[in-house]
Amino acid sequence: MRASDKAYAALRSDIIEWRLPPGSVLAEVELSERLGVSRTPVREALARLSAEGLAEPQSGRGVVVTDISMDHVRELFELRLALECRAAELACERGDSDIFRALHDRLSNVDALLSEQDPDRRGYYELVGALDSAIDAAVGNAYLAQALKGLRVHLVRIRRLSHDNTTRLAEAAREHATIALAIANGSPAVASAATTVHLDNSLRHLLAANHS
């Protein structure tokens, strides 16, 4: 593995998991010492992070972790709605029914998904990620998939703001199950509508939990 990849992966996870909160300054010399590589691969990593929107150059001098306000979240969900609705519609036309029917079944088993033995909800998030991947694969559009991938980075980062309780996650799982079922049935209008409903619910819970 290249040193620049290592630096990129380390910084990316640090940002996404809020070990480097918004506003943190990413100084090249400090990072190169902390990560044990020279400034060159660190610079490359910072450039990639800036291109992704996780960091941004500040007044031509220094790079800082980008801020995440509720306005940003609203804008993010507006883009998300456009992309995910279309992706769901296209998956209806091109997807394999059996795959999405299986995902629907697994998503419907809420009790197993949100067991007490999984406080981090890894099982839930992995299954939701599997649905995303299945949709991407069904759509078969590299540009759309790339746009969605760039979007999901930010969504993982704001997951921390959700403070999702088990009740909401169970509700979200059912919403995802509805989407999967609509795709399995090949009903683009329903898939798009279910996606719209799910995203609206998610956004409203996010806004309510962050008093703005």
Add this chain to the structure above:
Amino acid sequence: MRASDKAYAALRSDIIEWRLPPGSVLAEVELSERLGVSRTPVREALARLSAEGLAEPQSGRGVVVTDISMDHVRELFELRLALECRAAELACERGDSDIFRALHDRLSNVDALLSEQDPDRRGYYELVGALDSAIDAAVGNAYLAQALKGLRVHLVRIRRLSHDNTTRLAEAAREHATIALAIANGSPAVASAATTVHLDNSLRHLLAANHS
């Protein structure tokens, strides 16, 4: 201006204007000599181009200009449809009617737009670009705007494949005028529909001109 910006701008325009056709290898040493800067800023420029999708690393060794097949064009237009339809809808809600009415008027004056004294159709493309910018500004969504910006880079690049004759450009201008009018009227359904029609026409002409 930084040397890396200079290298980036030079390579970007070389790729977009097909001086560097798809498949061209972007060798660091050769570029650093040709552009008169060292390898470091050249590397930074190549990283930015790779992030944009204009170039891609080839098997871990060397960077090449990305290929543009008709399949890619189809995928590009699929993403474009999703983004531009939503942008047009949102512009209806948030845009200033006067601005889009003025754009409609200018786009309707096809004769002035496609005069014989402008063989490169600069007047046409600048006005279409102004409509794009007006929509972006009306929507007021940085994430959506960035996604559209990343998309338009590729669109400018495939413009070379269009072989647009005056008849088609006049038609396209009228389609753009229809979109601008729908936004000025605040009719999201019409704006979205007009965008869909326009993109379908554009794509069909592209495919017809490239026999696949």
Add this chain to the structure above:
DNA sequence: GATAGCTTCAGTGTATACATAGAACGCGCA
């Protein structure tokens, strides 16, 4: 006492030297 200018310094921007890996070519053997 306040402001303007200068000095200093920290940190980025660039260049270049060195390490390294992948590929191509050639040679030898079957």
Add this chain to the structure above:
DNA sequence: TGCGCGTTCTATGTATACACTGAAGCTATC
């Protein structure tokens, strides 16, 4: 003559030294 192995070479990956810009703090003057 063809295949396989080894060597060499070219181009990328990394490290580091140097240059330069922008900012902050200090001093001197009004």
